[in-house]
Amino acid sequence: MRFLFYIVAVYGFLYIPIVLVVLSSFSTSGDILHWSGVSFCWYRKLFCQREIIDAAYFSFRVAFVSASISSALGLLCAYLLVNSKRSDSWHHNENNTDTNQSLKEPKSIRLLNVLSMAPLLVSEIVLGLAFLLAFNLFSNWGFAVNPMHRLVIAHITLGCAYTVSILKASLLSVDKSIEEAALDLGAKPHHVFIHVTLPIISRALLVSWLMAFLISMDDVIIASFLHGSGVVTLPLLIFSRLKFGVTPDINALASILIFMAISVSVVVWRVMKNDKQRDVDN
Amino acid sequence: MTVYNRVTRFWFKLLVLLPSAWFFLFVLLPFLLILVVSVSATEFAQPPYKSILSFANNVLQIKIHLNNYISLLSDAMFFDAYVNSLVLSLLTAVLCLFIAFPLAYFVSRTSQSTKMILLIMVIVPSIIAFIIRVYAWMECINVFNHFNCTSNLLSSIHQDSESLQADSVSTGYFGVLLVMVHSYLPFMFLPLYSAIDKIPSKLIEAAYDLGCRPFQTFVKVIFPLAHSGVLTGCAFVIIPAMGEFIIPDLLGGGRILVVGQMICDELFLNRDWPAACSVTIVMLAIISVFLLALKSRWGK
Numbered sequence: 001m002r003f004l005f006y007i008v009a010v011y012g013f014l015y016i017p018i019v020l021v022v023l024s025s026f027s028t029s030g031d032i033l034h035w036s037g038v039s040f041c042w043y044r045k046l047f048c049q050r051e052i053i054d055a056a057y058f059s060f061r062v063a064f065v066s067a068s069i070s071s072a073l074g075l076l077c078a079y080l081l082v083n084s085k086r087s088d089s090w091h092h093n094e095n096n097t098d099t100n101q102s103l104k105e106p107k108s109i110r111l112l113n114v115l116s117m118a119p120l121l122v123s124e125i126v127l128g129l130a131f132l133l134a135f136n137l138f139s140n141w142g143f144a145v146n147p148m149h150r151l152v153i154a155h156i157t158l159g160c161a162y163t164v165s166i167l168k169a170s171l172l173s174v175d176k177s178i179e180e181a182a183l184d185l186g187a188k189p190h191h192v193f194i195h196v197t198l199p200i201i202s203r204a205l206l207v208s209w210l211m212a213f214l215i216s217m218d219d220v221i222i223a224s225f226l227h228g229s230g231v232v233t234l235p236l237l238i239f240s241r242l243k244f245g246v247t248p249d250i251n252a253l254a255s256i257l258i259f260m261a262i263s264v265s266v267v268v269w270r271v272m273k274n275d276k277q278r279d280v281d282n
Numbered sequence: 283m284t285v286y287n288r289v290t291r292f293w294f295k296l297l298v299l300l301p302s303a304w305f306f307l308f309v310l311l312p313f314l315l316i317l318v319v320s321v322s323a324t325e326f327a328q329p330p331y332k333s334i335l336s337f338a339n340n341v342l343q344i345k346i347h348l349n350n351y352i353s354l355l356s357d358a359m360f361f362d363a364y365v366n367s368l369v370l371s372l373l374t375a376v377l378c379l380f381i382a383f384p385l386a387y388f389v390s391r392t393s394q395s396t397k398m399i400l401l402i403m404v405i406v407p408s409i410i411a412f413i414i415r416v417y418a419w420m421e422c423i424n425v426f427n428h429f430n431c432t433s434n435l436l437s438s439i440h441q442d443s444e445s446l447q448a449d450s451v452s453t454g455y456f457g458v459l460l461v462m463v464h465s466y467l468p469f470m471f472l473p474l475y476s477a478i479d480k481i482p483s484k485l486i487e488a489a490y491d492l493g494c495r496p497f498q499t500f501v502k503v504i505f506p507l508a509h510s511g512v513l514t515g516c517a518f519v520i521i522p523a524m525g526e527f528i529i530p531d532l533l534g535g536g537r538i539l540v541v542g543q544m545i546c547d548e549l550f551l552n553r554d555w556p557a558a559c560s561v562t563i564v565m566l567a568i569i570s571v572f573l574l575a576l577k578s579r580w581g582k
Binding site: 003011013014017018033073077083108109115118121124125131132136137140154156160190218225242243257258264265269273 | 301415422
């Protein structure tokens with residue numbers, strides 16, 4: 001019973017600020033303390049601000065593109081990592097003399113594994129600094145990258161760290177006898193990948209895309225290092241608003257973002273639940 | 283058959299090339315660049331550092347400046363920043379551990395369907411954008427202050443009376459710590475949960491049967507079996523918490539000097555990129571030494 005009290009306290013700690021913001025976004029006075037009625041006026045005011053709409057659109061574009069590319073790159077990486085790790089994948093069908101050559105692969109693969117996970121092993125500020133220096137160097141070499149593309153590249157690299165680990169776990173759980181059956185029946189490796197492997201991991205692919213999308217929408221630090229003059233991302237705009245004076249319409253914006261995050265997690269939950277259900281059925 | 287295999291291997295190599303090139307260009311090169319810039323000289327130019335490679339009299343010269351590191355060691359301000367960051371991240375890690383351990387234990391011992399809901403409920407706040415959570419806490423602390431239930435403890439923002447200023451470094455500290463614990467709790471919780479979830483309940487029952495008290499069971503059975511999760515969780519909290527500067531900036535009113543803020547100031551205010559890089563390198567060194575020490579002390 002005392003334990004239950006503790007659990008309620010921890011969940012309260014996690015949720016009280018969030019509930020507070022959502023509640024105060026509906027307050028006419030813009031403040032929970034001076035409650036004078038329910039209204040949507042702050043939401044209306046929010047959608048009148050060109051700056052916020054632009055920032056949201058910009059953030060959305062960056063997140064969409066970087067999530068898509070980092071899922072694809074992460075899938076490729078995870079596939080290579082898993083298939084080089086499985087010594088008994090299709091390379092097994094080769095003659096013994098050939099396997100020596102394919103055993104050379106792991107060193108480059110191991111490096112790939114470490115490099116793809118490296119962004120997780122340092123603080124975000126180090127990544128931001130690293131990208132700032134790198135893009136500066138590229139522009140000195142004559143490859144100037146515009147601010148949006150810089151941000152997209154940085155977010156792809158950060159997102160890959162997550163997508164690779166999600167997709168690697170998913171690919172490892174694929175029953176390899178199914179792939180082998182397809183290979184034995186004469187399908188080429190890329191056909192096996194498209195028609196057999198991809199449908200099996202499609203849910204994990206969706207989850208990793210959502211993850212990369214959220215990470216891109218979440219990021220303040222890298223964006224603050226890389227943003228050029230012009231449009232800023234939504235989190236960065238909120239950060240500057242928080243620093244130089246908060247207006248109540250931020251409550252409304254925060255509530256919308258909270259709603260988005262919760263709906264995404266519900267989607268992920270349903271997907272994972274169905275996945276588990278299907279495993280049980282099988 | 284052999285032709286087919288050769289084609290497959292060719293494609294495999296070609297496919298490895300693409301992600302390798304990406305990660306070389308956007309992970310390895312940028313990280314190496316931090317190291318290189320940290321030993322180059324400052325210059326008022328674009329970029330604001332001098333290349334360590336120079337080509338004079340047909341001889342390739344490499345000039346390494348260690349001035350940045352020397353000035354870093356001799357300046358007490360940097361030392362304070364490192365100590366502040368380290369203390370803040372350690373406190374965060376310890377508090378997260380104390381909150382997350384019983385929670386993870388409780389969640390792992392519930393039935394399958396409740397477990398899923400409780401897990402999702404821990405993860406959801408971490409999915410909400412970081413800056414929104416910080417904002418939510420700013421509002422929340424504001425409300426707490428209004429009711430005066432925590433009077434001086436939490437007052438950190440929206441504080442315009444001069445009289446409180448002397449006090450506010452320590453008072454802001456509590457607010458910063460609170461938000462950091464809130465932000466990094468899931469990072470501690472998830473590794474802990476996956477470690478504790480693997481402990482068979484038979485072992486715990488056996489400990490009880492053999493006469494262990496709950497506390498003894500915890501010390502002798504549960505904690506040793508979960509210590510890999512504890513180490514991973516600590517690493518996941520300490521690594522980002524060392525570089526954190528947004529929370530101290532917004533909630534501490536910029537009065538708590540942290541390493542992240544030093545890096546930003548050197549980079550954007552002083553435009554001294556080599557100094558910023560050397561601060562970063564020293565920070566990474568401290569984190570890795572600390573984590574390795576933790577691992578060799580507590581790990582297997």
